Amino acid sequence: MENNKISVGLDIGTTKIVAMIGRKNEYNKLEILGIGKAKSLGVKRGVVSNITQTIQSIQQAVEEAESVSGHKIEEVVVGIAGQHIRSLHHSDYITRENSDEVIDEADIDNLVNQVHKLVMLPGEEIIHVLPQEFKVDSQGEIKEPVGMYGGRLEANFHVVVGQVSSIRNIGRCVKSAGLDLFKITLEPLASAAAVLSQEEKEAGVALIDIGGGTTDLAIFKDGIIRHTAVIPFGGNVITEDIKEGCSIIEKQAELLKIKFGSAWPGENKETEIVSIPGLRGREPKEITLKNLSKIIHARVQEIIEHVYLEIKNYGHETAKGKLIGGIVLTGGGAQLKHLRQLVEYITGMDARIGYPNEHLAGDSDDALSSPAYATAVGLLMEGLEKGTKQQQEEDALKAAEEALAEEENELADTDQKEVEKQVSEEPSKPRGKSFFDKFTERFKDFLDNAE
Known part of the structure; x- marks a missing residue:
């Protein structure tokens, strides 16, 4: 069966919109053909708040992905998150x-x-x-x-x-951007597909996806999803706090967070200072890294405590519900320095950062295995999964039709020969197997191979 089905994952996030085109290679790994990114301006906390801007951002991401890959995008698998889940x-x-x-x-x-x-x-x-x-x-x-x-x-x-309204708004944005909505998937489930191993899902694991506007949680145990939750704040509230606490503009706050931010205040000495240019002719501002990490620490701690409460509500502290696999952190927010240590300290559970590289083909660009792309990779996998099932059914039908046509030809040939032979009166022996039996056998064989 030739499997060159191409699928597209569209991650409509609060900070960025990502369109990822890919297909499976012969080793059943993901080959990413193209990726497009756009700043997301019309989404707040995972929910569309400005339709026009979201449509523009989707189109921008899709066009970029199309020009990189040379493929036209028609239908997409979209992720949904937000505080209404x-x-x-x-x-x-x-x-x-x-x-x-x-x-x-x-x-x-x-x-x-x-x-x-x-x-x-x-x-x-x-x-x-x-x-x-x-x-x-x-x-x-x-x-x-x-x-x-x-x-x-x-x-x-x-x-x-x-x-309903949030789901319909996302549908509307996708349709207005000239795309078909193939499927809507919960974002934490997509991220989980991209970064968790089967062993972790069996042992029990909590996936925490820290995005820009929301933090998504998915808990697995015995290989089955047990609990999902969306907490309505993420990396953006940290930036917001830095902006307020240091009286600087948002762009500077975001840069500070990415370049110098740390979730662990003990790291920085009082003497480490960053100077930030003032606005239009004003004096530059001096910010100590110790203060910066104190602000970040306070906010991150709050987010983790919220998540930990959900994990306890699920029943992590009972013998039956214990999550042996601990915590996996992913999403753009997981790139914050010393976050893993803080999470382990607050929850007392083992933690690791989840990179979506396990399912990617070996020659993929390293940038794609950043935790920030976990959801997009998961959505793409979801699209290909659905595609292969449909493909199998279509192939099965096609094979059945071909088998039928072949049998009919054979029958016609046999009848021709029978006539030519002018067989004597003795009753003809039944042919080995009836046409129908042979056909069913072929069909079964084909289905077995398609599995």
């Missing part, structure tokens, strides 16, 4: 009509569709329905019920809910 747990079941047949994907789809019909609060809609464990008849803790016998299929679900 909440998650809830729900159990549901279906009673199967025929318990003599094994459970298949269609039964699971029926169950998931049933959950999609849940009545939400006014103005909310369901973004994701993620099955956790299944229960067949009365046997619990089943991860994969396909192929089992049973009359009643039951499951616990992690349901992610967002505001």
Whole structure:
């Protein structure tokens, strides 16, 4: 099966909008064909607040990605975050009509569709329905019920809910930028796909994605997503505090944070001073790095404590819910110096910085494996994943049609020969296998190979 499907991830963030074009190479790794970036002006805390500006930024990012890659972008996978996202747990079941047949994907789809019909609060809609464990008849803790016998299929679900208006606004921006919306995905799930290993998800891990406007959290345990949350502040509030605390303009505050910022105040000596040019003819300002890191420390501590509260609410302190894999930090905010040490100090959990390079092809540009691109890489992976499934189904259908055509030709040939032979009265022996059997076998073989 030739797999040259190209997909596009569009990360609409508070500070930047990233469009990433890529495909899978022969080793099943991501080959990034092009990337486009634009400053995001119309998004506040992960939610679109200015439609026109957001459309312009999306177009700018997409055009840049198109010119780098030479591919035209038509449909995109978009990430959604923002303070309106909440998650809830729900159990549901279906009673199967025929318990003599094994459970298949269609039964699971029926169950998931049933959950999609849940009545939400006014103005909310369901973004994701993620099955956790299944229960067949009365046997619990089943991860994969396909192929089992049973009359009643039951499951616990992690349901992610967002505001209808915010989701529609994102859809509107994407459409107005001349693109088709292929799928909307929760950003922490995309980032998790890009930076977490399967072992970490099994052992239990909390992914903290510190973006410009929001900090996203996704908790996995036993390989299953257990909890998601979006906390409505990120790197921008740190910049805001530096701006207020040092009386400087935002651009300078951002530069200070990136160049000299540290989350650990003990690092800097009183004597380390940065001089910042004053505005138009005013005296330059002198700022001690100790003060700078005190401001950053206070804010970062607040963000981490918020996240840690969510981790405790999930049940990290219980024996069953313990996250052995600790914490993985990603997103642009994860590049802050000494952040990892501060996180370990506050939470008492192991931490590492998550780089999205595990899934990238070996010859990828190093810049792409920056934590700031984790969400974009994850969205791209999501698009390719969906694509391969569709591709398999299409290929299966195509193969079936070809097999049919071939069989018909064979049949026509055989009939021709039969006529020519003018066989005597004795009844002809049945041919080895009926055409239909052969066709089904071929189709099965093909499906097995497509897996």
